[in-house]
Amino acid sequence: MATRGFDLNIALVLGLILSVLEASNGGRTSSYVRNDDLSRDMPLDSDVFRVPPGYNAPQQVHITQGDHEGKGVIVSWVTPDEPGSNSVLYWVENSELKNRAEGILTKYKYFNYTSGYIHHCTITDLEFDTKYYYEVGIGNTTRRFWIVTPPKPGPDVPYTFGLIGDLGQTHDSNRTLTHYESSPVKGQTLLFVGDLSYADDYPYHDNRRWDTWGRFIERNAAYQPWIWTAGNHEIDFAPDLGEPIPFKPYIHRYHVPYQAADSTSPLWYSIKRASASIIVMSSYSGFGKYTPQYKWLEKELLKVNRTETPWLIVLMHCPLYSSYIHHYMEGETMRVMYEKWFVEYKVDVVFSGHVHAYERSERISNIAYNIVNGLCTPIRDQHAPVYITIGDGGNLEGLVTEMTQPQPSYSAYREASFGHGFLDIKNRTHAYFSWNRNQDGYAVEADSVWLLNRHWNFLEEFVSDSGDIATL
């Protein structure tokens, strides 16, 4: 008992030191000024958009998690000329035993555009922590890729998530993806916080730009899951073009395992992966009280088992806290609805995009206001999430550079540069977040912070007060 108490004291002291670090690395507006050329989309004949050779060869191959706990994968691809095969052949590395899974086929029209044949194949019951090869296509246009399934969920499973948002398909987008791929940190799964192709910025929402984007990201998204969040550029609501159904191209092209999360919509869902529970929300669907999203989240937060998955991460496109002028306070209605829950359930970190820049908040909350008490200023709150805006993927709309002045006290670090991030979970108590800007080398961290898990941190304090480890 004495040894465990000693270990606990060391952990507590370490925790306190890291708490100070977490709190002290704050309040900076970076002086870095980017050479701000307008971000231009890569031309349609760029090599990154290359169509794979062969008649009807599968293209735009991408994967995402296919079940709730990580034993499933959804493989998606497009065949341009005819339906082709719906099946995926897969096998464990070095195994002779090949398995086949059957997928489904869909396609859609959008104004004057007709999509290719979009395939989605869910593979279930894979082994955890195992390398698999998989193949799509027929005959001499068969294409082969590989994936590594995540470890079985558990509290101390280390795992590294990448973070990219608002990517688009410019030269800057390409730099962001290259930096992510080339980083020594090595992301295992990418959390994508919305705004994918920006096809809707083109006349008639030119859906060919959905196809080029799918080919652009294949080099990474065919090999590791990208966890999807819908942004405003996925809405594609254009009744003037005869397209009144929101999210039509996105929902046809990017399937997610929402039914496994008891959700009724692919726009909000959850997954478990390694030591994290990830909740994906939709900023552009009904979220007021009694709406389907509200009712789902109310139940979902109760289900999260922090003993199994200590890290609770929320993704939503529109940030609840951002001190940039562009999109200022657009997340306010969502904040009013849900911030209280995020504090109550000790969400560790909320990642968002939308604002084309980078910002990291202190742990703050603003939930005391009741209309008459005047308490409407964010305060430091160790139960609250860190809010990270990472909408700096590099799309054609460019960076937002105008910031509210002075920098509000809730804002720890902000910088208008393109880049990407990593959430490197070490164990149940500690994770390390880092942000890389595209102008630096692959290994350079322009901003970073140690995150102490909200659930276990408070449990440790509780145990040290009571002196009784058995209460764990």
Ligand SMILES: [Fe+2]
């Ligand atoms: Fe956006």
